[in-house]
Amino acid sequence: MQKGEGTEKLLAMLGGDMVSTDAGLIERHCQDWHGDVTSSAIALLRPRSTEDVSRAVRACAELGFGVVPQGGRSGLALGAVPDGPASQVVLSLERMDRVRSLNTRDFTAVVEAGVVLETFKKEVAEAGLYFPLALGAQGTCQIGGNVSTNAGGVNVLRYGMTRELVLGLEVVLPDGLVLDLISRLRKDNRGIDLKQLFIGAEGVLGIVTAVSFKLMPAPDQTATALLALDSLEDAIELYRLARLKCCDLMSAFEFMPAEAFQLAREGIPDLTLPLEPAHRAYALVEMSGSGLVDIESLLAQFLELAMDEGLVRDGVVAQSKAQARNIWLVREGMNEGQARRGKHLRTDLSVPLSELAAFVAEAEAAVAEVLPGAVCVSYGHVGDGNVHLNVLPDPEGAEELDRQIYRAKTVLNEVLGRYDGSISAEHGVGRLKKADFAARASSVQRDLLERIKRAIDPNLTMNPGCLLDLEG
Structure with a gap:
């Protein structure tokens, strides 16, 4: 036709x-x-x-x-x-933008797939509750995409990936039938949990049209600090200390290299830097809570302990919401700065937490060996072992940018294989990483995925070319 x-x-x-x-x-x-x-x-x-x-x-x-x-x-x-x-x-799904219900007594909401995440978070906040999914793109991304990619973000440490927040789904199947699994139940053990088939499936099995979510009590106290450290190894030790002493009251723990400050300035030219980039590594720590817990005191006690352990060299604690926002702008602005540098390799890797520092050191050294003029920018979420090890090619290099990006990806994947890591911690596979995914999946895994796909979508019409390469 x-x-x-x-x-x-x-x-x-x-x-x-x-x-x-x-x-x-x-x-x-x-x-x-x-x-x-x-x-x-x-x-x-x-x-x-x-x-x-x-x-x-x-x-x-x-x-x-x-x-x-x-x-x-x-x-x-x-x-x-x-x-x-x-x-x-x-x-x-952009026109399907209604919050169908928000039940403060059940701590649940039912929301359509086209609702922008930030819009949903604000509506939940106005009702006195909290939806913890938090992403840099939350002013643009939509609920259906968050579910279909099992989005992660900065609050995974405390609240988990999107999958942990979903109570039920409404899905249009490849033949047009509507599978209604919307639920407000926290516990429902009636056999196989079908909704899990569609969370993170990137639309290859059906189209998510609505979601029921669990909501949380709104934290009325938040404490944010940006801390200077000697190394990524120290950042991991600091995280271990925070995890043991602060438990589930720690909602975010991000690490950044010194290059983050320059990149953030390039991305947000009028940004006021909360610290001067005089150290090799930085940790952004956030704790939150409500009720009788004194979060500021908890952070102060933790920082005193960290100083005694010799882990923290310098730091700043936000004294207002505006100062906390400014600290987070360093983390967010570095992404804008990388984009302004031009085409580059963006990765989304994960390894066991105990091996994160060793992996980053080995991977950056491997890239430097094959691309001496390239710049590695490693940052991410310490507590879940997720590192975005991005590579900015040398614009004056002898090889074209695409070739440099390909070589960098190849060596990074080789190093990642030695650590039994994942090529996609939170972004999904899509079309970009499909070949890398297929090359690393076992034959049993590939066969099972194909059988599930063909059983639900026998004509292969749902998001063809994404995640799997199949022919009719």
């Missing part, structure tokens, strides 16, 4: 309100977060309800079109970027 004929059939079956053929709009929905990749699609579908999604999926199945579900387009693994312009449509 020709692209134009397919578009006409979609318009006839679904109507002009749902089907857009505007070339500029389609292009914006076919571009990745950083603008490195742009593709196209037959059409852009913008349903307003679960019933609309069901109709759209049935129509695409009838016409033989692949469906690429899409949220806020903030993913970093090309999971929502179509790669078959003549055979795929993009289905955006």
Whole structure:
């Protein structure tokens, strides 16, 4: 079927309100977060309800079109970027943006897939509760994408990945049927937990249209500190001390190299640095609580203990919400700074916590050996062993940027293999890491994934080309 004929059939079956053929709009929905990749699609579908999604999926199945579900387009693994312009449509959930219910007595909420994470968090906060998922892209990313990629973020230490926050799902299956697993139950042990099939599946088994979440009491006390250390090894020791002494009241523990400050300044030119970058490593520590717990006293006692242990060389404790926000801007601004340096390798790796420092040292040395002019920027979430070891190529290097990025990725993956690590700690596999994933998955794992995919999506229409490479 020709692209134009397919578009006409979609318009006839679904109507002009749902089907857009505007070339500029389609292009914006076919571009990745950083603008490195742009593709196209037959059409852009913008349903307003679960019933609309069901109709759209049935129509695409009838016409033989692949469906690429899409949220806020903030993913970093090309999971929502179509790669078959003549055979795929993009289905955006952006119009499904209602919080269906928010129950303060049950500590639950039911929210549609197109709701922006930050919007949801604010509505929950206005009700006096707290939704702990926190990402740098929370002003853009959407709930459906968070669930479909099992998003992580900075609060995983205390609250877990998105998977730990989900009570139930509503999913449109590849044949258009609606699987209603929405629930407010905290405990429900009736056999296989089907919702888990769709969390982190990146849309290859169906389209998440709504989610029921567990909510938390809102912390009324938060203490934030930025601490200077001698090394990543000391950052890990500091984390161990915090985990033992502060237990579950520690909500975030991020590490950054000294380069973070310069990159943050490049990303946010008017940023006031809370510390001068005079040390090799930095830890951003945040603790929170409510009720009778004295969080400021807890942080002060912990810092006194850390100083006695010789782990902390310098530091600043936020005295206001504005100062805490400024500290977090260093962590967030460094990502903007890296983007402004141009095309580079972005990784999302994880290794056992006890081996994190050794892995980073070995991996950075391996990159330096093959690309002497490249700059490694290693940062991430100490407590869950997740490091974003990014590589900024040498713009004056003898090899083109793409070749430098490929070589850096190759050596990093080789080192990662020796540590039994993961190539995707929180970003997903998408299309970007599909070959790397397949090369490292066992034959048993690949076979089981294929059998699940073909059982639920026998015509292979759900997000084709993402995660798995299968042919009909």
